[in-house]
Amino acid sequence: MIAPDLDTAISRLRELIDDSQVIVPFTGAGISTECGIPDFRSPGGLWTRNQPIQFDDFLASQEMRDESWRRRFAMEESFAAAKPGRGHQALASLYRGGRIPGLVTQNIDNLHQASGFDAADVVELHGNTTYALCLDCDERYELAWVREKFESGQGRAPDCACGGYIKTATVSFGQAMPAEAMQRAEDLTRACELFLAIGTSLVVWPAAGFPLMAKRNGAALVIINREPTEFDELADLVVHNDIGDVLAPFITR
Ligand SMILES: [Zn+2]
Numbered sequence: 001m002i003a004p005d006l007d008t009a010i011s012r013l014r015e016l017i018d019d020s021q022v023i024v025p026f027t028g029a030g031i032s033t034e035c036g037i038p039d040f041r042s043p044g045g046l047w048t049r050n051q052p053i054q055f056d057d058f059l060a061s062q063e064m065r066d067e068s069w070r071r072r073f074a075m076e077e078s079f080a081a082a083k084p085g086r087g088h089q090a091l092a093s094l095y096r097g098g099r100i101p102g103l104v105t106q107n108i109d110n111l112h113q114a115s116g117f118d119a120a121d122v123v124e125l126h127g128n129t130t131y132a133l134c135l136d137c138d139e140r141y142e143l144a145w146v147r148e149k150f151e152s153g154q155g156r157a158p159d160c161a162c163g164g165y166i167k168t169a170t171v172s173f174g175q176a177m178p179a180e181a182m183q184r185a186e187d188l189t190r191a192c193e194l195f196l197a198i199g200t201s202l203v204v205w206p207a208a209g210f211p212l213m214a215k216r217n218g219a220a221l222v223i224i225n226r227e228p229t230e231f232d233e234l235a236d237l238v239v240h241n242d243i244g245d246v247l248a249p250f251i252t253r
Pocket residue numbers: 134135136137138139160161162163164
């Protein structure tokens with residue numbers, strides 16, 4: 001069913017939420033756009049104007065590593081200023097209420113953690129851009145530290161003390177999906193009674209696999225996204241209204 005209007009969307013969503021003890025949200029860029037985080041993949045988004053740097057290229061040259069960090073620091077104002085939106089707050093409310101055991105996200109902006117989710121309960125399929133890791137020894141580096149080295153080194157990206165390359169903790173194009181996160185996402189999906197796909201077009205693999213998996217396991221499926229998705233026909237409820245407007249009534253303090 002495609003909700004004909006906002007009120008119907010909210011009341012139907014409330015029924016589904018009230019009926020479910022185990023709810024697993026799966027979120028994409030759409031939940032963060034009201035927070036000022038650009039949707040990289042959308043038409044006109046950063047990645048259509050700036051070719052993304054492939055993982056192999058990052059490994060292959062200092063120039064690409066420098067460029068990758070230059071781009072990251074150029075976006076820092078948006079990321080540093082971003083605060084959780086209404087969608088994040090609503091999910092955090094349900095989480096506090098004990099009905100969300102974990103959340104799966106394609107986002108790299110850390111806003112679910114900022115809204116109150118324990119980091120251990122956020123499964124990040126594409127990693128996290130708010131800190132960095134050494135690719136060899138996994139040592140964690142804060143962005144402020146990397147930036148200081150980068151700037152004092154005339155725009156040369158610093159390396160780890162072990163000699164490894166330091167990269168934001170994101171999954172780059174051409175980089176393997178994190179196996180543990182994929183497994184946890186699958187486990188959560190199979191265990192839920194209600195699967196909420198929010199702000200994701202469900203096109204990019206592996207995102208596309210999860211709604212189907214949830215549905216086949218008997219969960220109810222809700223899709224809240226501006227644009228239609230190819231899973232709309234399968235869903236118990238489809239909402240094309242603004243995500244913040246739809247989820248705001250579920251925020252509790
Ligand atoms: Zn290292």
